[in-house]
C-alpha cells in the first residue's frame with residue numbers, strides 16, 4: 330500500500346503535487362515570472378483580476394494587510410474582480426458571509442467556489458457526504474447521508490461527495506478506504522487542494538484524501554476546483570466579453586492557481602509572501618515544476 334505522505338511544509342507539499350502531476354492538467358505555457366511591486370503596476374495588461382483566497386486575501390481567519398485596498402483600487406480603475414476559491418466547506422451564501430467577516434465587500438456573483446462547480450455535476454438521488462459539522466447541506470439537491478457512519482458504507486448511496494476535511498481523521502479515512510475497496514463507488518472531491526496555509530501550519534484538505542483514495546482503492550475519483558477546468562469556466566461565464574488573455578489569476582500555489590489558469594489561457598501572478606511559499610524563495614520551485622507565472626509579487 331502507498332504510504333500516506335507527510336505534508337507539513339511547502340517542500341513536502343510541492344513534492345506531493347509533483348508526484349500527482351499526471352493527474353493534473355498539463356502545463357501549456359511558461360511565463361517570464363517578472364517581479365512586480367503591486368497589481369496596480371500591471372493593471373493595464375488586464376480587464377479582470379481573479380483572486381485565490383487562502384494566501385492571497387486571507388490566512389485562516391485573518392485578512393492579509395493591503396488586500397482590501399488593492400481590490401478597491403482595481404475596481405476604481407474599472408477592472409472586474411472575482412474570487413476563485415477551492416474552499417467547499419460553505420454553501421454560496423456562507424462563502425459570501427465569510428468574505429464579509431474578513432472585511433471584503435464582494436457581491437455574490439463575484440465569488441466562485443469549487444463547491445459551486447461540484448454541485449453542477451452532482452447527479453442521482455442519495456450520496457454519502459463528508460462535510461463540516463455545521464454544514465446544513467441545504468444546497469446539494471440530493472439526499473445526503475453524512476459520513477462517517479459507524480459501520481460499512483451506507484446502503485443505497487450512489488457515491489461519495491467530499492466537501493470538507495474539517496472533521497476528518499486518519500481513522501475515518503481508513504474506514505472509508507476499506508469501504509471503497511469493498512464497493513468502489515464514485516467519489517467527487519469538491520476541493521482539489523492538498524493543503525491550506527493556516528498561520529504557522531498547513532491543514533490537510535479534501536484533495537489530500539482524494540489522491541490517497543486513488544493510490545489505494547479502485548474507486549473512481551473526480552476532483553473539482555483549481556487546477557481543474559470547471560471553476561475557470563464558471564469564472565469566465567461571469568466575465569462576458571473579456572478575452573481570456575485579459576484575465577489575471579492571482580494565487581499562491583503553482584500546481585493549483587497558476588497551472589490551471591495557464592491551461593485555460595489566462596495570465597497569472599504568483600503571490601509569494603503569505604501563502605504556501607511563505608518565507609521561501611519561489612524561483613527554485615518554479616524551475617523544478619516548470620510552472621512559471623507571468624508575474625510574481627509579494628502581496629497584491
Ligand SMILES: [Mg+2]
Pocket residue numbers: 381382383384385580581582604
Ligand atoms: Mg491559496
